[in-house]
Amino acid sequence: MVRKTKEDAAITRQRLIHAAREVFLLKGVSRTSLEQIASHAGVTRGAVYWHFKNKAELFYAMREQVFLPLIDRMDDTLLSEQSLTVDSDPLSRIEKSLLDTIKELDLDLATRQTYEVMMSKCEYVDEFADVLQEILNNCSGIVEKYESAYERSQKLGIAHSNLSPKELAMDTHLFFSGLLHMWVKDADGSLFRNRAHSLIQTHIKLRRTSLK
Amino acid sequence: MVRKTKEDAAITRQRLIHAAREVFLLKGVSRTSLEQIASHAGVTRGAVYWHFKNKAELFYAMREQVFLPLIDRMDDTLLSEQSLTVDSDPLSRIEKSLLDTIKELDLDLATRQTYEVMMSKCEYVDEFADVLQEILNNCSGIVEKYESAYERSQKLGIAHSNLSPKELAMDTHLFFSGLLHMWVKDADGSLFRNRAHSLIQTHIKLRRTSLK
DNA sequence: TGGTTTACATACATTCATGTTTGTATATAA
DNA sequence: TTATATACAAACATGAATGTATGTAAACCA
Structure with missing residues (x-):
């Protein structure tokens, strides 16, 4: 299962923001890799780059x-x-x-x-x-x-x-x-x-x- | 000419701190590489690692x-x-x-x-x-x-x-x-x-x- | 004056993050 | 029902930073 419904996607996006916040807090923004954020949100970097242009936008x-x-x-x-x-x-x-x-x-x-x-x-x-x-x-x-x-x-x-x-x-x-x-x-x-x-x-x- | 007198070395150390400050200000601490600091101070990373253990100590x-x-x-x-x-x-x-x-x-x-x-x-x-x-x-x-x-x-x-x-x-x-x-x-x-x-x-x- | 440190420069090995590209299953619209 | 766009996963290519190891010429000391 790959493709999700619109609401699922919105949830993924929100989970990414949530994950980013927690990892940022722990490791600092610049030491946080998008891989860390993705895996902490239970997805891969593909999802991050789908929802956001890069770390700054996130x-x-x-x-x-x-x-x-x-x-x-x-x-x-x-x-x-x-x-x-x-x-x-x-x-x-x-x-x-x-x-x-x-x-x-x-x-x-x-x-x-x-x-x-x-x-x-x-x-x-x-x-x-x-x-x-x-x-x-x-x-x-x-x-x-x-x-x-x-x-x-x-x-x-x-x-x-x-x-x-x-x-x-x-x-x-x-x-x-x-x-x-x-x-x-x-x-x-x-x-x-x-x-x-x-x-x-x-x-x-x-x-x-x-x-x- | 490689080896310097004690005073020269102290000057190098001070120049490294000076350079670090300026590059930190411009690029942020974590995005500043020791290579950038070194070259900005007119030396190589060898000098940095001689005077300081790592970026944090600097x-x-x-x-x-x-x-x-x-x-x-x-x-x-x-x-x-x-x-x-x-x-x-x-x-x-x-x-x-x-x-x-x-x-x-x-x-x-x-x-x-x-x-x-x-x-x-x-x-x-x-x-x-x-x-x-x-x-x-x-x-x-x-x-x-x-x-x-x-x-x-x-x-x-x-x-x-x-x-x-x-x-x-x-x-x-x-x-x-x-x-x-x-x-x-x-x-x-x-x-x-x-x-x-x-x-x-x-x-x-x-x-x-x-x-x- | 020769041996030993010192104060670096240079070379090497490793790790890791980024951006992009491609693949793909499925929701959705026509 | 089918074509297309969506929401990602997976693979690829590149670059860059770090730490360490080695080389070396000159200062310093005996």
């Missing part, structure tokens, strides 16, 4: 599967018109967006593995260099959203008004970016993973005029 | 040449007994330590390139995985120093006292860690590199009771 497929939904969710939390919870002041919105991302990492293995691959098992050169630009672009988008949230917070008087919203926004993004990097590096979780919740709350508290 | 040599002095300098700024400048309150100490690191990146090409290699042109698996643990260890050390500085700041009344020094310290470290990551990724410098100074100042201002 990598991008893996990345997008996690990052596109994630960015959407962040946007939702930060921008949605109707208030999501009782306390939906702008600062709480930012806090919730950060906490949600951490929660997603805690709950979803694929997301966690993808982050880890992206942050310490990949070299951003040649065909992979584009990712750096995408990261920067995404950065700008997120910072803008934080910024407008901080502006509103200052107008509402719940955040200190003597610092520029733009820089507050960048400070938040840099904090969170650093947290994610450490989150995946933190082997036993004692340093950062277990404290992530509290660290986010502290970060936001620092900005509140009430300071609590 | 990588670690490159890393240590930049990171050991850098850690020392940070410690000096944060801990030195005598006050370095007129305003050497603990918060200014932290600020200076961060600013100095950024200045070093601005001034020294080797440091800059090494950081960039370490943060986006290297896969931390197998022989390179040890670096992750070293990073975590170094992390703990730095955070402890920030922490005691924040403690002193709170006792002096120059920093808000309602947040734990430990978490303030971690917030600072995560901020700076994120900044360094973005610093190297920021292609044209418009997003983060040019603002680094101001971002650091803002980060510290947030902590001051005077808030300015």
Whole structure:
């Protein structure tokens, strides 16, 4: 039996992405051969080359599967018109967006593995260099959203008004970016993973005029 | 002419590290062959294998040449007994330590390139995985120093006292860690590199009771 | 001043990943 | 029902990197 139905093929494709993620995590992207990925998915390299042009395209497929939904969710939390919870002041919105991302990492293995691959098992050169630009672009988008949230917070008087919203926004993004990097590096979780919740709350508290 | 004097050999070794750094930056660590490094340094692979066991050892040599002095300098700024400048309150100490690191990146090409290699042109698996643990260890050390500085700041009344020094310290470290990551990724410098100074100042201002 | 190391260069053997090409059974469309 | 496109497997050809082994001229030491 060789030829599969369309759904079977879609499953094979998904299994390849799944396998790629796991082997990437273990061996690093560049040391992972397409043969390893194929056999880990229970197929041969023929299947890989059928579904993807090469390793880079497989990598991008893996990345997008996690990052596109994630960015959407962040946007939702930060921008949605109707208030999501009782306390939906702008600062709480930012806090919730950060906490949600951490929660997603805690709950979803694929997301966690993808982050880890992206942050310490990949070299951003040649065909992979584009990712750096995408990261920067995404950065700008997120910072803008934080910024407008901080502006509103200052107008509402719940955040200190003597610092520029733009820089507050960048400070938040840099904090969170650093947290994610450490989150995946933190082997036993004692340093950062277990404290992530509290660290986010502290970060936001620092900005509140009430300071609590 | 084959055999060189001891000093010549030391020069060759240094040239190899220099060459490795540049090719790593361009091609990524794993895609860089020892042949490329050797020829870029004007020697053959024989020289590489004479001075280093393999690529990993060369990588670690490159890393240590930049990171050991850098850690020392940070410690000096944060801990030195005598006050370095007129305003050497603990918060200014932290600020200076961060600013100095950024200045070093601005001034020294080797440091800059090494950081960039370490943060986006290297896969931390197998022989390179040890670096992750070293990073975590170094992390703990730095955070402890920030922490005691924040403690002193709170006792002096120059920093808000309602947040734990430990978490303030971690917030600072995560901020700076994120900044360094973005610093190297920021292609044209418009997003983060040019603002680094101001971002650091803002980060510290947030902590001051005077808030300015 | 001769023997021994040193600091490499050169040659060799092996392994392994990649991309492409070809083969093939079957789903699917006409 | 048959022709064609699909979803792979299998075979092939190529290239490149690694580690080691060997060669060697000059520095260094006794």
